[in-house]
Amino acid sequence: MRNKIVQIIVLSLPLITVVTAQPDLPGAPSQAPIGGLGLLAAAGGAMALKKLYDKHKK
Amino acid sequence: MINIKSRISPLTLFLLKAGGVYAAWQLVYDFVVLPDGRIDTWLSITGVKLAAAGLSFVGWEIETAGRFIACIGNRGVEIQNGCNGMDLLGLYAGFIIAYPGDLKKRAVFMAGGIGLLFITNVLRIAFFALSNLYFPQYWDPVHYYSSYVFFYPIVLTLWYLWTILSDHTDIFSGASLSSA
Numbered sequence: 001m002r003n004k005i006v007q008i009i010v011l012s013l014p015l016i017t018v019v020t021a022q023p024d025l026p027g028a029p030s031q032a033p034i035g036g037l038g039l040l041a042a043a044g045g046a047m048a049l050k051k052l053y054d055k056h057k058k
Numbered sequence: 059m060i061n062i063k064s065r066i067s068p069l070t071l072f073l074l075k076a077g078g079v080y081a082a083w084q085l086v087y088d089f090v091v092l093p094d095g096r097i098d099t100w101l102s103i104t105g106v107k108l109a110a111a112g113l114s115f116v117g118w119e120i121e122t123a124g125r126f127i128a129c130i131g132n133r134g135v136e137i138q139n140g141c142n143g144m145d146l147l148g149l150y151a152g153f154i155i156a157y158p159g160d161l162k163k164r165a166v167f168m169a170g171g172i173g174l175l176f177i178t179n180v181l182r183i184a185f186f187a188l189s190n191l192y193f194p195q196y197w198d199p200v201h202y203y204s205s206y207v208f209f210y211p212i213v214l215t216l217w218y219l220w221t222i223l224s225d226h227t228d229i230f231s232g233a234s235l236s237s238a
Contacts, residue, residue, distance in 0.1 A: 033140035034205045038189055043210075044153050044217050045076065051221040052069045 068158055076156035083148045092139070099125075101142035105176070109184040120187065127183060128196055129191040135183065143179040147172050153217050159224030167223070170218045175209065182208045 068075070091097055102125045110127055112118045119130040128134030154168045182204055189200045 011103060033138070034143065034146055034209065035202060036205055036210070037145055040082075040146075040213060041149055041208055044149075045073075045216060047214070047217060048072055048076075048153065048157050048221060049069060054068070056067075 066117050072156055072158070076152060079152040080149075081157050083152060087144070089149065091144075098139045098142060098144055101144055101179075102139070103139040105142055105180050105183050106137055108180045108208060109187065112180065113184050113187060118188070118191075126146075129187055133190045133194055136189060143175060143209075146205075147175055148181075150175060150213055150216070154220055157217075157220060157224060159220065163223065167216070167220055171213075172218070174212065174216070177179040177213055178208050 061134070106122050106125055110122045113120045113129075120128050121128055121134075125137045126134050126138070150170050150171055153220045154164055154171065159167075185204065185208075192199065193200070
């Protein structure tokens, strides 16, 4: 039994090189999320508040 | 009956409405629209198809597969949920809803703006496909600054126009406020 296990291990070892020599995965496609929405919201909020404040002062 | 609008200044009302609209939008998006997926998928795939059709029409060789678009033989771009403009459309509409104005004008301005932003996103997708063809090494800055070039001037201009055209003679008079 022990001999069989040793044989399996010895025969399996060379296969490691086959497993580790697989080609790389193709490059993932680029992704393009829309950034800076917080800045846009802040700019819009500031603009609205200024407009409303200016109208209040008139 | 107490008229709450006449007791709250439009400044406060704007902040309350904006906060409420964005909170409601996030809840609806996270718990209804996103799990359902149909609107996001439609926005992404339609954007890709229109961008591909436009680029093919003017002579580029384009391949698409679902949310994926590429100039043939080059690295592609995948339009995922965060890339299809849905967040931006919600943000744009939220401002138009929160800022006081006439209801009919608001509906027209909101629909027109959403249409314009959708077309702008199609142009942005087409630009990404071409940028991967002609200057792929600059993908990161191209992608990062694209929103600032394509969307923000349009959104800020539309918001500014809405603050002018919303047609309020006396914005701090509660009686003059339209319902939102």
